[in-house]
Amino acid sequence: MPLAASNAIAIIGITSVAVLLWLFCAFSVANTARSNGQSYNSWLLAGLVGGLVTWLFGALYFRFAGERSVRARHSERGRADLPEIIRCPSCGQSVPSSFKSCQFCNQPLHSRKRR
Numbered sequence: 176m177p178l179a180a181s182n183a184i185a186i187i188g189i190t191s192v193a194v195l196l197w198l199f200c201a202f203s204v205a206n207t208a209r210s211n212g213q214s215y216n217s218w219l220l221a222g223l224v225g226g227l228v229t230w231l232f233g234a235l236y237f238r239f240a241g242e243r244s245v246r247a248r249h250s251e252r253g254r255a256d257l258p259e260i261i262r263c264p265s266c267g268q269s270v271p272s273s274f275k276s277c278q279f280c281n282q283p284l285h286s287r288k289r290r
Contacts, residue, residue, distance in 0.1 A: 197223075200230035207233055211241035 201222030208218035222229045259272040265282040276283050 197226045200226050204230045204233035207237050207241075211237050 201219055204222045205215045205219035209215040218229075218233065222233070225232070260269050261272045261284065262268070263270050263277040263280060263282065263284060266277060266280040268277065268279045270277050270279070270284060272284070274284055
């Protein structure tokens with residue numbers, strides 16, 4: 176009897192690790208897609224269906240054909256023309272540094288120097 180119980184526990188443990196790895200692959204490829212301007216939900220669904228295969232495909236695809244990669248390859252001196260991101264001092268959201276006020280709370284992002 177104890178041998179059957181330990182086998183069941185081992186099977187549950189291995190299955191749990193496999194499910195967590197599958198979910199990690201799905202969510203990481205979806206996050207990579209979102210950072211490259213692609214649909215998060217579509218890539219999440221593809222990751223849930225394909226698992227590790229979709230994760231490997233997504234990693235290669237976004238490495239060589241993703242928006243960030245293309246913009247870095249075709250810009251001057253290998254630097255991407257992506258905006259610098261700063262945190263809003265009021266609400267803490269991420270906002271491009273070129274904005275004068277936060278798009279979420281409408282507070283000014285940069286302190287003005289007084290003369």
